[in-house]
Amino acid sequence: MERKLKHITVPSSEITPYNLYLSRREFIKAAGILSGTAFLAACGVKLTTASGPGTTAPSQVPTQGTPLPDNAQGQTTDELGEPLNTFNEITNYNNYYEFSTNKEAVNSLSQNFKSTPWAVEVGGLVQNPKTFALEDLLKFEQKERIYRLRCVEAWSMVIPWTGFELASLLKVVQPMTSAKYVHFVTLMDTDRMPGEGNPFYPWPYSEGLRLDEAMQRLTILATGLYGKPLPNPDGAPIRLVVPWKYGFKSIKAIVKIELTEQRPETMWNTIAPNEYGFYSNVNPQVDHPRWSQASERRIGELNRRPTLIYNGYSDEVANLYSGMDLRVNY
Amino acid sequence: MIHILGWLPVMWIIYLFFAGKLSVNPIQDVEQRLGHIAVYFLIASLACTPLYTLSGWREPLKRRRALGLYCFLYANLHVLTFIGIDYGFNLHLISGIVLKKPFAIVGFATYLLLLPLAFTSFRWWKKKLGRWWTNLHRLIYLAGALDILHYAWAKKGDIFRLSGDILQPLLWGVLLLFLLVLRLPPVRRMVVNLRSRSGMALR
Numbered sequence: 214m215e216r217k218l219k220h221i222t223v224p225s226s227e228i229t230p231y232n233l234y235l236s237r238r239e240f241i242k243a244a245g246i247l248s249g250t251a252f253l254a255a256c257g258v259k260l261t262t263a264s265g266p267g268t269t270a271p272s273q274v275p276t277q278g279t280p281l282p283d284n285a286q287g288q289t290t291d292e293l294g295e296p297l298n299t300f301n302e303i304t305n306y307n308n309y310y311e312f313s314t315n316k317e318a319v320n321s322l323s324q325n326f327k328s329t330p331w332a333v334e335v336g337g338l339v340q341n342p343k344t345f346a347l348e349d350l351l352k353f354e355q356k357e358r359i360y361r362l363r364c365v366e367a368w369s370m371v372i373p374w375t376g377f378e379l380a381s382l383l384k385v386v387q388p389m390t391s392a393k394y395v396h397f398v399t400l401m402d403t404d405r406m407p408g409e410g411n412p413f414y415p416w417p418y419s420e421g422l423r424l425d426e427a428m429q430r431l432t433i434l435a436t437g438l439y440g441k442p443l444p445n446p447d448g449a450p451i452r453l454v455v456p457w458k459y460g461f462k463s464i465k466a467i468v469k470i471e472l473t474e475q476r477p478e479t480m481w482n483t484i485a486p487n488e489y490g491f492y493s494n495v496n497p498q499v500d501h502p503r504w505s506q507a508s509e510r511r512i513g514e515l516n517r518r519p520t521l522i523y524n525g526y527s528d529e530v531a532n533l534y535s536g537m538d539l540r541v542n543y
Numbered sequence: 544m545i546h547i548l549g550w551l552p553v554m555w556i557i558y559l560f561f562a563g564k565l566s567v568n569p570i571q572d573v574e575q576r577l578g579h580i581a582v583y584f585l586i587a588s589l590a591c592t593p594l595y596t597l598s599g600w601r602e603p604l605k606r607r608r609a610l611g612l613y614c615f616l617y618a619n620l621h622v623l624t625f626i627g628i629d630y631g632f633n634l635h636l637i638s639g640i641v642l643k644k645p646f647a648i649v650g651f652a653t654y655l656l657l658l659p660l661a662f663t664s665f666r667w668w669k670k671k672l673g674r675w676w677t678n679l680h681r682l683i684y685l686a687g688a689l690d691i692l693h694y695a696w697a698k699k700g701d702i703f704r705l706s707g708d709i710l711q712p713l714l715w716g717v718l719l720l721f722l723l724v725l726r727l728p729p730v731r732r733m734v735v736n737l738r739s740r741s742g743m744a745l746r
Contacts (some may be wrong), residue, residue, distance in 0.1 A: 314708050317566050320712040363645055368568055481699070484706040488699075501697050503646045504739065508636055512567050516631055 231471055255398065268425040281431070281529065284356040291359045291371045293525060295338075295511070298370040300439050302512050308447040308467060309363065310414060311399065311406035323445035326405055328466075331450045337396070340387035347450050351436060352375035358433055360456035362463065363495045365481075365522045367509045373499030374454055375437030380428045388424065388472045395427040396420075396477035406466075414484065420464040421477035421491065431456055431529055434467070457526040459493045490543035494534065495524040499543050545606055545626065549613040552580045570629050577621035582694060583717060584614035584634040585687055586722070593725040608664050611683065615661040618654055641738050646696035649689045684723060727741045 280290045289294050307319040312326075313486055329347060336342035362367040383395070401417035403409045409416045426432060435454045436443055443449040448465025455462050461481050481489035488502050495508045497520040508517040523530050534542075555577055559565050563675075566572040588610035640647045660680055662668075669676045684738035691712055700707015702716070724730055731743050 306567045310708070314710075329575070368571070413700065413708070413710065415706075481707075485699075485704070486703045488701075504644050505636075507639060507642050508630075510568065510570065510629075515570075517629070517633075517636070 218457070224447055227543065234416075242517075247466055251391075253287055257477075281358075283430075283527070285359045285373070286357040288357075288359055289363060295361070295371050296513075297359065297373055298484050298512055302347065303370060303372055303438065304444050304446045306370075306512065307456075308366075308460070309408075309446060309448070310411065311408045311416075312446075314411075318445045320409070327450065328445065328447045329452040331468075333451065333467055333470060335382065335386050338389045338474055339472050340389060340391035341385065343386060348432070349435075350377075350382070350451060353381050355436065356433075357440070358431075358454075359452060360431075362454070362456065362460050363509060363520065365459040365461055365489070365493070365501065366508075367504065367506065367520075368512055369509050369524075370512050373439055374433065374435040375440060376433040376435035379432045379434055379453070380430065382434065382470075383427060383472075388471075391474050392472035394476055395422050395424060395471045396471045396473050397422075397464045397467050398471075399464055400466045400468045415480065418464055418480050419477065420453065420462055420479050421473075422462075424472070425533055426455070426530075429530060429533065431526060455511045457495060457523040457530045459489075459495060461489065464492055492534075492539075492542050494539065494543075495520060496522055496539055496543075498522075499540050545609045549584075549609065549616070551692060552576075552617070570624070572628055574621060574624045577617050577624060578694070578697075581614050581617035581621055584610050584617060585683070585690055586715060586718060587597065588614060589683065589722045590686060593722050596725055596731055597738070599738060612661060614650070615657050618657055622654055627727050646693055647698065649691040653686050653689040653693055656689070667678055687719050687723075691719055 225457050281528075282442055305320050306316045308316060309319045309323065312319045312322040320452070331347040332344050333347075334342075335346045355377055357373060358442075359371060359373045361371050374409065379395075397420045399418035401409060420456065422432070433454050435448075435452050436450065438444060438447055443452065448463075451467055452461050452465040453467065476491060478491075479491060482491060495506075500506050506520055509520045510517050554572060560569065560573070588607050591607045591610070592686050593603055594603040595601060604745045625635060626632060630640075637659060642648070660683060663672065663676065663679060672679065694715065695702040695712035698712065700709040702709040704712070727735065
């Protein structure tokens with residue numbers, strides 16, 4: 214599935230043509246894997262010893278890379294200089310149990326999912342509750358944000374989302390002073406999402422954020438990928454992206470957003486409360502009880518890489534957790 | 544015939560790799576496939592005796608060693624992929640996982656249990672150890688249980704609460720339980736009685 218980028222303002226001589234970019238990445242990946250399997254030489258990741266704060270959120274954090282641009286249109290890397298993952302990778306490796314628990318099957322099983330018409334009901338503790346049609350939501354200022362997505366399973370990708378800040382939506386509905394949390398719910402429809410018949414999960418998928426996390430500028434509602442409407446395997450037509458938390462917090466196919474006073478129930482926390490916490494901030498020093506979070510595999514790369522605290526977004530979000538014990542509030 | 548069955552899975556994986564049909568996370572794909580295949584061979588080797596108990600057919604009994612050794616082959620490939628390719632021989636990262644994380648500890652324990660079984664799988668050892676050979680090889684029951692646990696604990700979910708992504712390890716666990724129960728002397732006697740009473744001939 215090859216698609217061309219829309220017209221962009223950066224001189225085209227500076228940009229790798231999209232299809233060439235894809236084939237180069239595929240070549241590098243294939244060559245890397247071939248040489249990797251041919252030579253089982255020690256090519257391990259140099260991991261700096263875990264020292265420094267990781268259990269208590271520091272109030273002073275070191276700068277990591279250049280600041281994240283508000284609108285990354287035309288960029289081909291994230292703010293740390295890491296290349297984007299390909300459209301093929303982003304749409305063929307998805308944890309979307311509403312369709313399948315097999316990551317590679319989600320694409321074909323979600324092919325016929327109808328994502329229009331679509332409405333998102335926004336309510337709860339707000340002055341101005343409203344149901345937004347997808348067209349209404351697309352009227353909010355859409356920006357291109359290149360974010361890393363780090364799955365709790367210890368793999369990650371760099372993804373060029375198109376979306377708008379959740380804060381701009383919340384400002385329209387005006388949360389009341391009693392509102393402390395934002396609760397999100399996915400579509401519940403076993404006809405369109407057959408995986409929701411799976412009895413091992415408490416459907417529908419439910420997630421939540423603290424209000425300040427929801428108002429943080431990095432928190433977006435994504436409506437597009439690579440400049441085109443969000444593909445079905447990635448949560449069409451609208452999903453949350455909270456890049457400093459494990460991927461399962463970035464709930465897909467949202468139909469309801471409500472402001473609440475009590476902390477909302479979240480799917481994975483209900484399934485295994487001692488493993489998946491409400492915060493689920495990416496943290497190499499707070500392991501999953503059963504596996505390590507110290508390293509991850511960036512899809513497309515041969516070697517593992519060290520995981521960054523807050524997925525590399527410390528500068529922007531660490532202040533939200535200052536003084537909190539991150540081991541307790543996992 | 545059994546040797547074709549034994550080598551087929553790894554040939555298939557190699558084909559998938561060169562055909563570009565592995566997932567976009569090929570290292571994990573290969574690692575998990577090899578692990579699954581090791582489980583299948585382990586269960587298959589444990590199914591031989593119950594199959595004989597249920598049907599009187601002696602052929603499966605002759606295949607136990609081959610199936611067990613293929614399980615060992617795939618366990619080795621799985622471990623090698625984990626240590627060499629996934630973690631690039633980074634002993635710091637590996638020891639952090641294998642010594643501390645439950646899912647890796649049970650996996651490592653399973654592998655350690657398979658070692659003496661593979662080592663003593665030859666007839667020379669059977670003669671040398673006599674009765675103890677049979678007792679030693681009963682460790683496969685423990686290895687099977689630990690293997691299922693390793694499988695379940697590598698997934699997101701809680702097998703003991705029947706929640707999350709645990710259907711496959713659960714099914715294999717139930718099958719393992721069934722195969723172990725069929726070995727219990729009273730159960731075995733009951734099955735053999737039913738079999739001879741229903742007139743199934745012993746071949």
